[in-house]
Amino acid sequence: MAKLNDNYLKLKAGYLFPEIARRVKAFSDSDPDAAAEIIRCGIGDVTEPLPAAAREAMKAAIDELGKRETFRGYGPEQGYDFLRAAIAEGDYRGRGVEVADDEIFVSDGSKCDTGNILDIFGPGNTIAITDPVYPVYVDTNVMAGNTGEADEAGAYAGIHYMPCTADNGFVPAIPEGKVDLIYLCYPNNPTGATATKGQLAAWVEYARGNGAIILYDAAYQAFVQDGSLPRSIYEVDGARECAIEFRSFSKNGGFTGVRCAFTVVPKELLAETAAGEKKPLHPLWARRQSTKFNSVSYPVQRAAEALYSADGKAQIAALIDHYMGNAKLLREACAGLGLDVYGGENAPYVWVACPPGIDSWGMFDKMLGEAKVVVTPGAGFGAAGEGFFRISAFNSRANVGTVCDRLRTIV
Numbered sequence: 427m428a429k430l431n432d433n434y435l436k437l438k439a440g441y442l443f444p445e446i447a448r449r450v451k452a453f454s455d456s457d458p459d460a461a462a463e464i465i466r467c468g469i470g471d472v473t474e475p476l477p478a479a480a481r482e483a484m485k486a487a488i489d490e491l492g493k494r495e496t497f498r499g500y501g502p503e504q505g506y507d508f509l510r511a512a513i514a515e516g517d518y519r520g521r522g523v524e525v526a527d528d529e530i531f532v533s534d535g536s537k538c539d540t541g542n543i544l545d546i547f548g549p550g551n552t553i554a555i556t557d558p559v560y561p562v563y564v565d566t567n568v569m570a571g572n573t574g575e576a577d578e579a580g581a582y583a584g585i586h587y588m589p590c591t592a593d594n595g596f597v598p599a600i601p602e603g604k605v606d607l608i609y610l611c612y613p614n615n616p617t618g619a620t621a622t623k624g625q626l627a628a629w630v631e632y633a634r635g636n637g638a639i640i641l642y643d644a645a646y647q648a649f650v651q652d653g654s655l656p657r658s659i660y661e662v663d664g665a666r667e668c669a670i671e672f673r674s675f676s677k678n679g680g681f682t683g684v685r686c687a688f689t690v691v692p693k694e695l696l697a698e699t700a701a702g703e704k705k706p707l708h709p710l711w712a713r714r715q716s717t718k719f720n721s722v723s724y725p726v727q728r729a730a731e732a733l734y735s736a737d738g739k740a741q742i743a744a745l746i747d748h749y750m751g752n753a754k755l756l757r758e759a760c761a762g763l764g765l766d767v768y769g770g771e772n773a774p775y776v777w778v779a780c781p782p783g784i785d786s787w788g789m790f791d792k793m794l795g796e797a798k799v800v801v802t803p804g805a806g807f808g809a810a811g812e813g814f815f816r817i818s819a820f821n822s823r824a825n826v827g828t829v830c831d832r833l834r835t836i837v
């Protein structure tokens with residue numbers, strides 16, 4: 427009989443967000459009147475319309491595909507040159523950060539890229555992951571066979587967990603021992619915390635000193651309000667030798683349904699073969715993408731390119747202002763109730779300590795049952811997330827106002 431991938435059987439429960447959706451559906455089915463009032467602040471899914479610049483570019487691209495002279499079939503697997511150039515210039519070189527056009531790999535999402543990147547790493551790497559964390563990093567390592575079984579608390583053998591707590595500002599301590607692959611995400615999902623350039627510099631120093639690679643998820647960089655905070659790990663000297671960066675148009679351009687993202691693999695970045703020889707990772711990722719991926723559709727890449735136009739930038743800025751205005755209201759409402767509140771100042775997530783006596787799934791149930799608001803229980807992001815819940819600021823202003831009012835009635 428054909429053999430399955432036993433590693434999948436090690437995975438605990440369902441993936442967090444489908445599990446939440448399942449619970450919300452069960453609640454809705456049991457109380458259809460309440461269902462109509464539910465406000466979703468769980469998964470960080472955008473709510474505001476796609477920027478006009480992106481829509482217009484997409485429509486024009488569709489018209490090009492409708493004419494024989496301008497029709498296009500398969501595009502380059504790494505993304506069209508026009509988009510790679512717009513990204514490298516707009517997000518990096520224009521901000522004084524060295525990244526070449528051909529170090530940009532266009533994709534359909536950071537979720538996919540942060541999972542798929544494991545294809546180019548061999549077995550036996552020690553994986554360091556923050557706790558709490560975006561669950562994709564953990565689950566994809568389990569699927570790839572990089573872990574043992576999970577214990578009762580859901581922690582997998584073989585993963586080096588790095589607790590992120592209010593005491594360390596949700597930025598983990600540098601490991602004392604040696605790890606090989608380090609997942610960092612700032613501005614952070616789920617805690618909304620940020621890391622300073624000095625903190626990232628310490629990680630870069632560790633990685634270079636230990637031959638480790640940092641997998642840096644910067645999907646929320648556009649939400650940074652404090653100009654002194656880094657938006658890219660490559661703002662730190664030496665990061666090109668030890669870091670891969672993931673970015674997405676999902677949250678800044680409202681592309682969660684459109685799908686476009688990119689990964690930066692610098693040419694200086696090396697890893698070791700089984701025989702101990704140092705080789706660049708850039709050609710491996712290029713080869714992986716050429717073999718397993720055909721990039722993103724032409725209209726979507728044109729839409730992403732349009733986000734770098736003057737109009738596109740202004741429209742993104744308006745979206746960010748809107749969501750960060752929501753985050754401020756949510757922060758204020760929670761703080762006003764005497765809850766400990768984190769994040770929400772440079773990230774679209776507000777991370778809130780549960781009221782005394784309620785755990786994070788208990789708070790999820792209370793918010794759903796009594797306030798008809800979906801939040802994400804902190805424990806769903808890892809053991810260190812217990813005692814917290816996450817409120818997503820992705821919503822309409824009117825809904826956020828209602829969420830704040832309802833919070834006041836139940837806490």
Ligand code: MLT
Pocket residue numbers: 468469470471537560615
């Ligand atoms: C989240 O809610 O954590 C994110 O929206 C999930 C994602 O981006 O895949």
